[in-house]
Amino acid sequence: MVQELQLNLRVEDVNRTGQVRPEVLKRSAAQALGLPEGRLNDVALLRLSLDARSKMPCYQARVRVYTDDSYREALSFDFSFAPSMGASFQRIPSRKVVVAGMGPAGLFAALALASAGVQVVLLERGKPVKERKRDIAAFCRSGLLNPDSNYSYGEGGAGCFSDGKLYTRSNKRGDIGRVLRIFVHYGAKEEILYQAHPHLGSDRMPGMIEKMRQDLLSAGAEIRFETKVESILRDAEGGFVAVVDQHGNEYPADALVLAVGNAAGELWQKMASENILLEEKSFAMGVRLEHPQALINAMQYRGAEKRHSLPTAEYSFVEQVDGQGVFSFCMCPGGVVIPAATEQDGLVVNGMSDSGRNSLWANAGWVTGVDRDALRKAGLELEAGPLALWYYQRQMEQRFYQAGMAAVGQGFAAPAQRLTDFMEGRLSASLPRSSYPMGVYPALMEQLLPPFIAQALRGAFHRVSAKKRAFLTEEAVLLGLESRTSSPVRIPRVAETGEHPQVPGLYPCGEGSGYAGGITSSAIDGLNCAEKILAKWGIGATFGNPKP
Numbered sequence: 001m002v003q004e005l006q007l008n009l010r011v012e013d014v015n016r017t018g019q020v021r022p023e024v025l026k027r028s029a030a031q032a033l034g035l036p037e038g039r040l041n042d043v044a045l046l047r048l049s050l051d052a053r054s055k056m057p058c059y060q061a062r063v064r065v066y067t068d069d070s071y072r073e074a075l076s077f078d079f080s081f082a083p084s085m086g087a088s089f090q091r092i093p094s095r096k097v098v099v100a101g102m103g104p105a106g107l108f109a110a111l112a113l114a115s116a117g118v119q120v121v122l123l124e125r126g127k128p129v130k131e132r133k134r135d136i137a138a139f140c141r142s143g144l145l146n147p148d149s150n151y152s153y154g155e156g157g158a159g160c161f162s163d164g165k166l167y168t169r170s171n172k173r174g175d176i177g178r179v180l181r182i183f184v185h186y187g188a189k190e191e192i193l194y195q196a197h198p199h200l201g202s203d204r205m206p207g208m209i210e211k212m213r214q215d216l217l218s219a220g221a222e223i224r225f226e227t228k229v230e231s232i233l234r235d236a237e238g239g240f241v242a243v244v245d246q247h248g249n250e251y252p253a254d255a256l257v258l259a260v261g262n263a264a265g266e267l268w269q270k271m272a273s274e275n276i277l278l279e280e281k282s283f284a285m286g287v288r289l290e291h292p293q294a295l296i297n298a299m300q301y302r303g304a305e306k307r308h309s310l311p312t313a314e315y316s317f318v319e320q321v322d323g324q325g326v327f328s329f330c331m332c333p334g335g336v337v338i339p340a341a342t343e344q345d346g347l348v349v350n351g352m353s354d355s356g357r358n359s360l361w362a363n364a365g366w367v368t369g370v371d372r373d374a375l376r377k378a379g380l381e382l383e384a385g386p387l388a389l390w391y392y393q394r395q396m397e398q399r400f401y402q403a404g405m406a407a408v409g410q411g412f413a414a415p416a417q418r419l420t421d422f423m424e425g426r427l428s429a430s431l432p433r434s435s436y437p438m439g440v441y442p443a444l445m446e447q448l449l450p451p452f453i454a455q456a457l458r459g460a461f462h463r464v465s466a467k468k469r470a471f472l473t474e475e476a477v478l479l480g481l482e483s484r485t486s487s488p489v490r491i492p493r494v495a496e497t498g499e500h501p502q503v504p505g506l507y508p509c510g511e512g513s514g515y516a517g518g519i520t521s522s523a524i525d526g527l528n529c530a531e532k533i534l535a536k537w538g539i540g541a542t543f544g545n546p547k548p
Contacts, residue, residue: 001066001067001068002067003064003067004046004063004065005029005032005062005063005065007032008059008061009028009058009060011059011308012309013028013059014059016311017189017311018048018194018195020045020048020059025043025061026043028061033065033067035067040066040067041066041068042066043063043065043066045061045063046062046063046194047062047194047196048060048061048191049195050196050311052300052313056304057310075546076547077185078115078542078544078547079182079185080542080543081218095119096118096121096252097118097120097121097254097256097257097533098121098123098255098256099113099120099122099259100229100256100257100258101123101157101258101259101512102122102154102155102157103159103522104159104520104526105259105510105523105525105529106122106257106526107157108179108522108523108524108527108530109257109259109509109526109527110122110216110257111182111212111215111216111530112526112527112530112531112534112541112543112544113530113534114215114219114221115219116534116540120216120220120221120222121221121224121251122221122223122224123227123228123229123243123251124155124224124227125227125229126148127148127149127225127226128155128210128225129156129160129206129210130206130210131154132160133206135149135154136149136150139339140339143412143438145341145342145343147344148226148228150340150341151339151340151341152263152340152342152484155209155213156209157261158261158263158350158484159518160202160206160209161202161205173521173528177193178524178527178544179523179524181544182523182543183200183208185544187207187208187211188200188204197314200355200519201355201356202352202354203354203356204354204355224245227249228266228267229267231243231270232503237504238503239505240255240256240503240505241505254505255505255506255533256505256506256507257507257526257530258491258506258507258513259510259512260512262486262487262511262512264512265387265394269387272385272387276491276502276506277492278387278491279490279492279514280372280387280389280489280490281487281488281490281514282369282488283370283389283393283485284367284486285367285481285482286326286365286367286368286453286480286482287367287449287481287482288337288350288351288363288364288365288366288480288482289363289366289476289477290361290436290476290477290479291363291471291473291475292361292362292476293312293334293359293361295475296313296314296315296333296362297312299313299468311357312357313333315468317460319459319463321368321455321459321460322456322459324368324374324452324456325368326456326457326459326460328364329364329365329367329482330365331362331363331364332351332353332363332364333362334354334361335351335354335363336353337350337414338350338352338437339412339437341397341412343394345398345401345411346397346398346401347400347404347411347412348397348482348484349480350484351365361434365485366460366478368452368457370389370453370488371389372388372389374452375392375450377452378450380450390488390489393483396450396481397481400415400480400481403415407443408441410439413440414434414436414438415440415442415443415445415480416428416440416442416443416477417445417478418431418474418475419461419472419474419476419477420472420476421474422446422457422461423458423461423472426444428442430442432474432477434479449480486511486514486517487511487513490514491508491512491513491514493507493508493513493515497532497536498528498532509529510525527543
C-alpha cells in the first residue's frame with residue numbers, strides 16, 4: 001500500500017540545511033499510522049517547510065509511505081549526452097539552432113536540444129563565469145564597469161549572481177521538479193527537491209554552470225563568448241535565416257532561441273528598427289530594503305532562534321495601498337546588496353546570498369507596478385511605441401546615477417535613507433553600515449523616486465509595521481534603484497508553436513522576451529521552447545525526464 005501523510009517534525013529533527021535523517025522520517029510516519037516501523041518499507045520526503053507562527057516552531061513534512069510489499073521504485077532520469085550514448089548517439093546534421101544568451105533559459109534550451117542530437121551554437125555577449133567573477137570584483141573595487149561582463153551579463157546570466165532562488169509562483173509553466181532534478185544532476189544539494197523555498201547560493205552556481213558548459217561541448221555544441229547578436233536576417237517570406245554578430249559574422253541556422261535576458265535594450269532597439277514586432281510590458285520598480293539579519297530572525301521567530309537552531313529567516317509581503325499592489329521581491333536572507341548596472345551611466349541594485357546565507361544582513365526588493373496607466377495617473381504621458389517603458393526605466397536609472405555623481409562623485413554609490421527617516425520624510429543624519437560594496441550616501445528617496453512609488457512604499461511599510469512591529473527600525477535602510485524586476489518589453493510568440501508571429505523560426509524565450517521572472521521559470525521556458533522546436537521536427541525530448 002502507498003499513502004501520503006502530513007507529519008509535524010521537531011526543529012531538532014532537521015538540520016539548518018533542511019536534511020532529515022531517514023530513521024526520523026520512518027519513526028514519525030510509523031507513529032502517525034499506528035504501525036510498527038518494520039511494516040514500513042520506505043518513506044519518501046516530498047516537501048518540507050518551517051512553521052514558525054507559534055512560540056514552538058516545527059517543520060511540516062509531506063511524505064509518501066510504502067508499506068508491506070509496495071517498495072518504492074527508484075526513478076532514474078535521462079541526462080544522456082554523446083559520451084555516454086556512444087555509437088547509439090545520432091547527430092542530426094541537417095538541424096542547427098542558434099541559442100542567444102547563456103542564462104537559465106538559454107542554457108536549459110541548449111541542454112534539451114543538444115541531448116536530442118541537434119547541433120547547437122550558443123552566443124553569449126559576456127565572458128565565461130570565472131572571468132566574469134574577476135570583472136565583477138574589479139568593478140566593485142574600482143567603479144569601472146565592463147558593460148558586457150557584470151552582474152547581469154555573462155555565462156549563467158543574471159541569476160548566477162542573484163541568490164540562486166529556485167521557486168516560482170506558477171506551476172502552470174511546466175514541470176518545476178524537472179528543473180530541480182537537472183540542477184541536482186549538476187551539483188545542487190538534493191534538499192532542493194523537497195524544500196518549500198529551495199536555494200542554490202551564488203557561490204555554488206558558477207561550478208554548476210561550468211559543468212553544463214562541459215556537457216554541451218561534449219555533445220558537439222559550439223560556444224562563442226563575447227559575441228553579441230546585432231541583427232536578425234530573414235528570407236523573402238520573413239522567416240529566420242541567420243543572426244549577425246558585432247563583428248559582422250553570420251550564423252545561419254534553422255531556428256533561433258532568443259534568450260537574451262531582461263537588460264537587452266540594444267537588441268530591442270535593433271529589432272524595432274528592423275520592424276520586428278515588439279510589445280510594451282509592465283514591470284515593477286522601487287528600492288532594496290536592508291535589515292540586520294538578527295532583527296529579521298527575531299521578528300520571524302519571536303525569540304525561538306535563541307532556543308533552537310533555525311535556518312536564516314526570510315519574509316514575503318504583499319500589500320494593497322489605495323488599489324496599488326506593493327510586494328517584497330527577491331528576498332535575500334543572510335545576503336548582500338549588489339550593483340547590477342549594465343550601462344556606465346545608470347544605477348541598478350539587486351541582492352544575492354551565498355549558500356550558507358551567513359552575512360550580517362537581510363535584504364529584499366520592495367516594488368510596485370509601473371505601466372502606462374500608472375504613469376498617466378501620476379501626470380506623465382509616454383510617447384507611443386513598444387519601447388516607451390524601457391526608455392522610462394533607463395531614465396530612472398540615469399537619475400539615480402547622476403544623483404551619486406552630484407553628491408559624492410561616484411554614480412554607482414547608492415542613495416540611501418533609514419526606514420524611519422523615509423517614513424517621516426527627513427534626510428538621514430547618518431546611515432548604518434551596509435553590505436553594498438560601492439558605498440552609500442544620505443538622500444531623500446522620495447525626491448528620487450516617482451512620487452506614486454514613494455507613496456505606495458510608505459503605505460506598504462506602514463501596513464507591515466502594524467503587523468510586525470520590529471520591521472520599522474532605524475537600523476533598516478532603503479537603497480535605490482531596484483528596477484530590473486522583469487522585462488519592460490515582450491517579444492510576442494504564437495502559443496501553439498512558440499514562434500514569433502512575423503518571423504517563423506524565431507523563438508522568443510525567457511525573462512528578456514517577457515515570459516519568465518527568475519531562474520526556475522526561465523529554465524522551464526527554455527525547456528518548453530526547445531521542445532516546441534523538437535516537436536516541429538518530429539524529435540522526442542527526454543533530457544531530465546524519467547527513463548521509460
